[in-house]
Amino acid sequence: MKNWLSKILIFIKLKYQDISILHTTKIFSYDEYNRHTKNHQKDDAEKFLFEKSLLPKTQTKFIFSGYCYVCKKIVDFLVDFQHSYEVNNILMPNWRERLACPSCHLVNRTRATVHLFEQECKPMHDSKIYITEQTTPLYSLLKTAYPNTFGSEYIGDVLGYGDCNQNGIRNEDLTKLSFNNDEFDFSRLVVSLWA
Ligand SMILES: [Zn+2]
Secondary structure, eight states, X not given: OXXXXXXXXXXXXXXXXXXXXXXXOOOOXXXXXXXXXXXXXXXXXXXXXXXXXXXXXXXXXEEEEEEETTTTEEEEEEEOOTTOEEETTEEEOOTTTOOBOTTTOOOHHHHHHHHXXXXXXXXXXXXXXXXXXXXXXXXHHHHHHSTTEEEOBOOOTTSOTTOBOTTOOBBOOTTSOOSOTTOOSBSSOOOOOOO
């Protein structure tokens, strides 16, 4: 689709629909998941054809215009073939790990993480949040939006757990966190995104 046409379509959607809402389906069991997958096979096939229609003739990077929930504006997302894989014998971009916003630098997965977190958990500006990363754009964004955000990385036993290295990066082992119980409002939230 021509880029100017996709921008017009996004503008119309923004004007007449609330596209800032991420429509989700809550699934509580493996059986439910299987039923959901089976019932949406046609949708998945349509999605694949749409995604295939976006591919350039050669495996070069390209842009796709869309609405960035984090930046609250229409941007030109960057798509390339990093982490790509074959679907039906066609090399497809890794849509989950790409579609990088040129403004906030978050990729599709991390933008969806912020979107879902804010939509479903409704954190306050002063909520105490713990995230198991500290050197990423996602951590920086949360720290800016929610100053009581704390992050860490796994550095290993070269440093005590709960201690920071010379760059201020806190060392934590997810299996034995050094924080006190109930220290955070949002620390029990486990986000696992895969497709
Ligand atoms: Zn953005």
